[in-house]
Amino acid sequence: MVSRVIPVEPFDLVVFGATGDLAQRKILPALFRRFCAGQIPAGTRIIGAARSGFSTSDYREKLSSDLKQQVSEQICDVDALAKFLQLVTYVPLDATGEMGWSALCERISGAGADRVQVFYFSVGPTLFGPLAERLHSYGLTNAETRIVVEKPFGHDLASARDLNRTLASHFEEGQIYRIDHYLGKETVQNLMAVRFGNMLFEPLWNSQYVDHIQITVAETVGVMGREDYYERSGAMRDMMQNHLMQLLCLIAMEPPAKFDPDAVRDEKLKVIRALDPVEPYHIVRGQYAPATGAIGRDQNYRETVENQRSSTESYIALKAHISNWRWAGTPFYLRTGKRLKARSSVINVMFKDAPHSIFGEEAGRHANHLKIRLQPNEGITLSVTIKEPGPGGMRLMDVPLDMSFAEALGPKGIDPADAYERLIMDVVRGNQTLFMRGDEVEAAWGWTDPIIAGWQARGDVPKPYESGSTGPGDADLLLRRDQREWRGINP
Ligand code: NAP
Numbered sequence: 001m002v003s004r005v006i007p008v009e010p011f012d013l014v015v016f017g018a019t020g021d022l023a024q025r026k027i028l029p030a031l032f033r034r035f036c037a038g039q040i041p042a043g044t045r046i047i048g049a050a051r052s053g054f055s056t057s058d059y060r061e062k063l064s065s066d067l068k069q070q071v072s073e074q075i076c077d078v079d080a081l082a083k084f085l086q087l088v089t090y091v092p093l094d095a096t097g098e099m100g101w102s103a104l105c106e107r108i109s110g111a112g113a114d115r116v117q118v119f120y121f122s123v124g125p126t127l128f129g130p131l132a133e134r135l136h137s138y139g140l141t142n143a144e145t146r147i148v149v150e151k152p153f154g155h156d157l158a159s160a161r162d163l164n165r166t167l168a169s170h171f172e173e174g175q176i177y178r179i180d181h182y183l184g185k186e187t188v189q190n191l192m193a194v195r196f197g198n199m200l201f202e203p204l205w206n207s208q209y210v211d212h213i214q215i216t217v218a219e220t221v222g223v224m225g226r227e228d229y230y231e232r233s234g235a236m237r238d239m240m241q242n243h244l245m246q247l248l249c250l251i252a253m254e255p256p257a258k259f260d261p262d263a264v265r266d267e268k269l270k271v272i273r274a275l276d277p278v279e280p281y282h283i284v285r286g287q288y289a290p291a292t293g294a295i296g297r298d299q300n301y302r303e304t305v306e307n308q309r310s311s312t313e314s315y316i317a318l319k320a321h322i323s324n325w326r327w328a329g330t331p332f333y334l335r336t337g338k339r340l341k342a343r344s345s346v347i348n349v350m351f352k353d354a355p356h357s358i359f360g361e362e363a364g365r366h367a368n369h370l371k372i373r374l375q376p377n378e379g380i381t382l383s384v385t386i387k388e389p390g391p392g393g394m395r396l397m398d399v400p401l402d403m404s405f406a407e408a409l410g411p412k413g414i415d416p417a418d419a420y421e422r423l424i425m426d427v428v429r430g431n432q433t434l435f436m437r438g439d440e441v442e443a444a445w446g447w448t449d450p451i452i453a454g455w456q457a458r459g460d461v462p463k464p465y466e467s468g469s470t471g472p473g474d475a476d477l478l479l480r481r482d483q484r485e486w487r488g489i490n491p
Pocket of ligand 1: 005016021049152
C-alpha cells in the first residue's frame with residue numbers, strides 16, 4: 001500500500017542552525033524526501049541560516065553532497081536533487097547580533113500575510129530567546145508563523161518555565177511546536193490507532209487485565225561527540241523526561257474525545273499529573289564501563305567525558321505508578337540507556353494470567369503479551385496461547401501474531417517516512433497533535449526534578465555496567481523483587 005501524499009501550499013521554511021548536525025542529518029533530508037514524494041510544491045522557499053559564511057551556491061554544493069549520502073537514489077534521483085536545491089538558499093546570520101537579519105527580511109519579503117512561515121530553531125536552547133526576539137523586532141512574523149523548537153526544552157522546571165515565558169512573550173502557544181521526534185514515529189501514532197480504533201484492546205487496557213507495562217529505549221551508541229551536554233544532562237533528563245514520558249502518556253492516557261491537538265494533549269497531561277513520586281529504591285542508575293577485554297575510550301563513560309568522578313547516569317530504570325482509576329496497581333517499568341546490547345525501542349504490555357487454567361498445572365502459565373516495536377523494524381506483535389500441535393495431550397505454547405509495518409505497508413525497498421518528515425509536514429499544515437504543549441513539558445519536569453534532587457541529596461553514585469550488556473544487575477532486581485522479569489533487549 002503506497003501512502004497517500006497530500007500536497008501543501010507553497011510555504012517558507014527558515015532553518016536556523018542550517019550548518020549543524022541535526023539540520024544536515026535530519027531536517028534537510030526530511031524536506032528532500034517530502035519533495036521527492038511530491039508533497040512540497042514549487043514556489044516553496046527553504047532558507048538555511050547560521051553564522052558560517054557560505055554563499056547560496058556553496059551551501060547548495062555542501063547540501064548536495066550531504067543529501068547524496070543521506071537519501072538513497074532509489075527514492076530521490078539526481079534530477080529531483082537539482083530541482084530541490086533550487087528551492088534552497090542560504091543567509092549568513094547571527095542569532096545574537098544583527099548580522100544577516102536584513103538579508104533574511106529581504107529573502108522572505110513579498111510573502112502574503114497568509115503564507116505559512118516556519119522558523120525551525122535547530123540551535124542550542126540559549127539561542128531560542130534571541131531568535132524569538134529578533135523575528136519579532138524585524139517584523140518577520142505573520143498570522144501563519146510557526147516556530148519549531150528542539151529538545152532539550154529546559155534543564156529543569158525553572159528553566160523550562162523561563163523558556164516558555166520567553167517564547168510566550170513573542171508567540172501564541174498555537175504557534176509553538178516543541179518537537180519530540182519519538183512522537184513522529186509511525187508506531188507511536190499507531191499506538192493511538194490500535195487503542196482507539198479497535199474494540200479489541202481498550203476494554204482490557206486497565207489494571208484489571210494488564211499485569212504491568214515495560215517501556216525500553218536502548219541504544220548501542222555512547223556519548224562520544226556530545227560529552228559536555230550529556231555530562232550535564234544524563235539519561236533522566238536526556239531521555240526519560242521526554243521520550244519515555246511521552247510513550248508512557250500515549251500508552252496510559254484516557255481516550256480523547258477527538259483526535260484534536262488539545263484533546264490529545266489534555267489527556268497526556270492528566271497522566272503526567274497522576275504520576276506518583278518515585279521511591280528511591282524504585283530507581284536504578286548506571287554508567288557504562290568497558291566489557292572484559294574491551295578497549296577504546298568510547299567503551300568507558302568516565303573516560304569519554306574525561307571525568308573519573310562523574311556521577312552522571314548513562315542508564316536509568318525506574319518503576320512508576322499512575323494513581324487513577326484505570327491504572328492503580330499496575331506498575332510501569334521504564335528503562336533507557338546507552339552502550340547497551342542492542343538498539344531497540346519497545347513497549348511491552350504484559351497481560352495477566354487467565355484466572356483459572358482448565359488445562360492444569362502441567363500446561364504451564366501463559367499470559368498474553370502485546371509488543372509494540374518503535375525501532376528498528378516498527379511493528380506490533382501479539383502473543384497468543386494455542387495448543388502445541390501433534391498428539392500427546394493438551395500442551396500449550398505461545399505464538400506471535402506479527403505485524404511488521406515495513407512489510408505490511410511499505411512499497412518494497414522503500415523505508416516508511418521518517419519521523420522528521422511527518423512532523424515537519426504537520427508543522428506546515430498547522431497540526432500540533434504530535435507536539436508537546438508548554439504545560440505538558442512543565443508537568444514532566446515537575447515529576448522529574450524531585451527524583452533528581454533526591455539522588456543528588458543522597459549522593460547516589462550510578463552502578464557500573466558492561467558496555468554491550470543489558471544494563472546494571474540492580475535493574476533486574478527491580479523487577480525480580482516483584483516476581484517479574486524484563487523482556488530481552490533484542491535488535
Ligand atoms: P550543532 O551541530 O552544534 O549545530 C548548531 C548550529 O547552530 C550550527 O549550524 C551553528 O552554525 C548554529 N549556530 C550556533 N550559534 C549560532 C548563532 N549565534 N547564530 C546563528 N547560528 C548559530 O547542533 P545540533 O546537533 O545540530 O543541534 C541543534 C539543536 O537540536 C540543539 O538544541 C540540540 O540539542 C537539538 N537536537 C539535536 C539532535 C541531533 O541529533 N543532533 C537531536 C535532538 C535534538 P554556525 O557555527 O555556522 O553558526
